[in-house]
Amino acid sequence: MTVPCPPFALTDRAGETRRFPAGRASLVSFIKEDCHTCNLAAPLLEAFHQAWGDRADVLVLGQSTEGNDVLQERHGFTVPFLDDSACTTSFAWDFEIVPAVYWIGADGEVKTKLEGFVREEWQALDRQIAADLNAGPAAIAWADLPEWRPGCGSKHLDPEIHDKLQAEADDSPIRARRIEIASADDIAEFMFDQGFSDGLPLVPPTAERVIRMLAGTPRAPQDIVAIVPPNMAPVTVEKIAINAVMAGCKPEYLPVVIAALEAVCTDEFNMHGVTATTMGASPVLVVNGPIRERIGMNMRLGALGPGSRANATIGRALRLVVRNVGGAQPGGVDRSTLSNPMKFTMCFPEWEEGSPWEPLHVERGFNAEDSVVTAFAMTSGPVQIVDQESRQPDQMGGTLGLGLESMFLSKIHRMHTDALLVVCPEHLATLTSEGPYSKARLRERIQAVTTRPLREMVANEISGAGITLAMAAKMTDAQLDTPVSKFASDAYIHIVVAGSDAGKFSAAFHGWVTGPMGSISVSRKIEC
Amino acid sequence: MTTILDPTDERVPVERQITARTGDITGVIGLLDIAKPRGNILLDELEVLMAARYPKVEVRRYAKPTFTKPCPSDLRLKIKAECAVLVEGLAD
Numbered sequence: 201m202t203v204p205c206p207p208f209a210l211t212d213r214a215g216e217t218r219r220f221p222a223g224r225a226s227l228v229s230f231i232k233e234d235c236h237t238c239n240l241a242a243p244l245l246e247a248f249h250q251a252w253g254d255r256a257d258v259l260v261l262g263q264s265t266e267g268n269d270v271l272q273e274r275h276g277f278t279v280p281f282l283d284d285s286a287c288t289t290s291f292a293w294d295f296e297i298v299p300a301v302y303w304i305g306a307d308g309e310v311k312t313k314l315e316g317f318v319r320e321e322w323q324a325l326d327r328q329i330a331a332d333l334n335a336g337p338a339a340i341a342w343a344d345l346p347e348w349r350p351g352c353g354s355k356h357l358d359p360e361i362h363d364k365l366q367a368e369a370d371d372s373p374i375r376a377r378r379i380e381i382a383s384a385d386d387i388a389e390f391m392f393d394q395g396f397s398d399g400l401p402l403v404p405p406t407a408e409r410v411i412r413m414l415a416g417t418p419r420a421p422q423d424i425v426a427i428v429p430p431n432m433a434p435v436t437v438e439k440i441a442i443n444a445v446m447a448g449c450k451p452e453y454l455p456v457v458i459a460a461l462e463a464v465c466t467d468e469f470n471m472h473g474v475t476a477t478t479m480g481a482s483p484v485l486v487v488n489g490p491i492r493e494r495i496g497m498n499m500r501l502g503a504l505g506p507g508s509r510a511n512a513t514i515g516r517a518l519r520l521v522v523r524n525v526g527g528a529q530p531g532g533v534d535r536s537t538l539s540n541p542m543k544f545t546m547c548f549p550e551w552e553e554g555s556p557w558e559p560l561h562v563e564r565g566f567n568a569e570d571s572v573v574t575a576f577a578m579t580s581g582p583v584q585i586v587d588q589e590s591r592q593p594d595q596m597g598g599t600l601g602l603g604l605e606s607m608f609l610s611k612i613h614r615m616h617t618d619a620l621l622v623v624c625p626e627h628l629a630t631l632t633s634e635g636p637y638s639k640a641r642l643r644e645r646i647q648a649v650t651t652r653p654l655r656e657m658v659a660n661e662i663s664g665a666g667i668t669l670a671m672a673a674k675m676t677d678a679q680l681d682t683p684v685s686k687f688a689s690d691a692y693i694h695i696v697v698a699g700s701d702a703g704k705f706s707a708a709f710h711g712w713v714t715g716p717m718g719s720i721s722v723s724r725k726i727e728c
Numbered sequence: 729m730t731t732i733l734d735p736t737d738e739r740v741p742v743e744r745q746i747t748a749r750t751g752d753i754t755g756v757i758g759l760l761d762i763a764k765p766r767g768n769i770l771l772d773e774l775e776v777l778m779a780a781r782y783p784k785v786e787v788r789r790y791a792k793p794t795f796t797k798p799c800p801s802d803l804r805l806k807i808k809a810e811c812a813v814l815v816e817g818l819a820d
Contacts, residue, residue: 377734387730396735405733433737442735473796524735717794
């Protein structure tokens with residue numbers, strides 16, 4: 201923070217500029233109109249001026265324009281009453297409570313500082329100043345005053361004022377370029393015109409909002425979090441905070457956005473390819489751990505859709521950073537043929553409490569009490585899997601398998617592609633109705649019910665996709681009869697639980713190119 | 729007036745100049761396969777055509793490990809060191 205007693209030059213009621221320091225001993229006080237204790241102290245400050253104004257600079261600073269008018273009217277000040285309605289001097293002097301009184305020697309040393317009103321302290325100050333100036337005490341009937349009155353919070357600490365002052369201060373954490381928008385311009389339209397938007401309106405990232413956003417993380421604003429593809433641009437915590445403000449995030453969401461960026465800006469996740477592919481891939485974020493509850497994420501009714509600010513804006517903030525800092529713009533490096541709405545946002549938490557299984561982050565090696573975000577590169581979803589009739593666990597597992605078989609194209613099997621299966625509570629209840637039904641068993645069931653002979657993948661008159669006729673001609677009957685399941689490995693099937701109690705509707709997200717040649721899902725611990 | 733903060737990357741990109749066009753094709757020509765299916769077929773045909781039209785030009789073939797990721801910097805530097813011109817079989 202700033203050093204105590206920085207210089208100032210403020211105007212008094214007559215419009216004259218009063219400066220501090222001025223080479224004399226000074227009694228500098230700060231008051232505001234809507235503070236009862238300040239009004240109690242105001243006549244005392246006037247009495248101090250009457251007693252010693254010829255020997256010291258007695259200055260009173262008021263903290264609001266209208267309030268100063270009222271104080272002047274109410275107390276009839278002859279003491280120089282200065283306008284600190286911008287609160288810049290109050291901010292620079294860095295006290296908390298008004299009235300605040302500083303008795304400062306000619307050498308600039310603060311001899312006494314008082315906040316609020318304690319009669320004994322003010323009396324002692326009276327004696328001290330009189331002694332220092334070789335003068336008599338001020339004419340104050342101390343016995344008529346209360347022994348103690350609490351002060352009020354200084355006006356410069358009001359959040360909207362303080363954040364603005366901090367943003368403008370010399371030690372401001374803000375380094376980003378400031379863009380001035382003329383009052384005649386519409387801010388929302390301006391931001392659309394600048395290309396900052398994903399197509400939806402943005403919250404203007406004012407310095408005050410960004411300062412508040414930065415309070416959501418212990419990380420330093422200029423820390424570089426990641427190198428963002430496709431332009432390989434370094435992104436600081438501050439730049440993430442700016443985009444998080446635009447996305448509509450609360451400060452407490454920021455650690456999730458930061459961890460999500462760390463996850464997608466890895467060689468494994470390959471955000472460049474995820475952005476550039478014509479297939480229209482996008483990160484899907486799954487959040488686990490205590491932070492879900494703490495920031496109010498929705499893991500129940502409508503978890504994959506609109507309505508939750510946290511779900512919606514965390515995913516959007518990630519996308520805006522990749523767009524605005526990384527340069528991933530549709531029609532530029534983003535070459536998606538159709539694209540998909542997940543490129544606006546896709547983030548949801550797992551309902552760990554409703555699941556008998558290890559949550560996703562524990563499966564992936566984290567502690568249950570860790571908060572973790574996991575990023576998957578997905579091209580479709582959520583695709584509903586509907587079954588209102590199955591009552592047997594393996595029937596339910598079979599349905600989920602058949603639902604996943606539609607991924608990309610139902611005839612294509614032995615795929616090296618991730619799928620993220622979101623099992624709804626009613627389907628989960630059916631799966632576990634006869635006892636535990638492990639994730640491993642569900643994966644086996646999915647693979648079993650989707651197993652087909654290779655010959656069903658050969659191109660035919662219905663669909664030319666799959667094994668070409670030329671390749672098939674070189675294969676033996678035994679080879680063509682080889683049974684193959686939908687997924688080349690059980691490890692491609694990722695399973696989480698979410699959703700409301702009512703409804704037999706699970707859902708799946710379908711992946712992209714999975715593996716070192718494409719994208720590998722990445723988890724990052726959320727530091728908060 | 730409202731002041732907002734710039735949400736974009738503020739680095740100033742380096743301006744790059746297009747190499748001067750001489751009207752001739754000389755030196756080593758690189759053909760880069762980005763590893764998209766059938767990209768090699770296009771480049772095979774191109775190599776045949778170039779060999780016929782520019783018999784004195786040497787053609788060298790290169791391939792990215794995967795089309796989904798940017799060209800590895802080692803390969804990029806190798807191509808830069810060896811070739812006067814590069815033709816990339818860009819997908820889609």
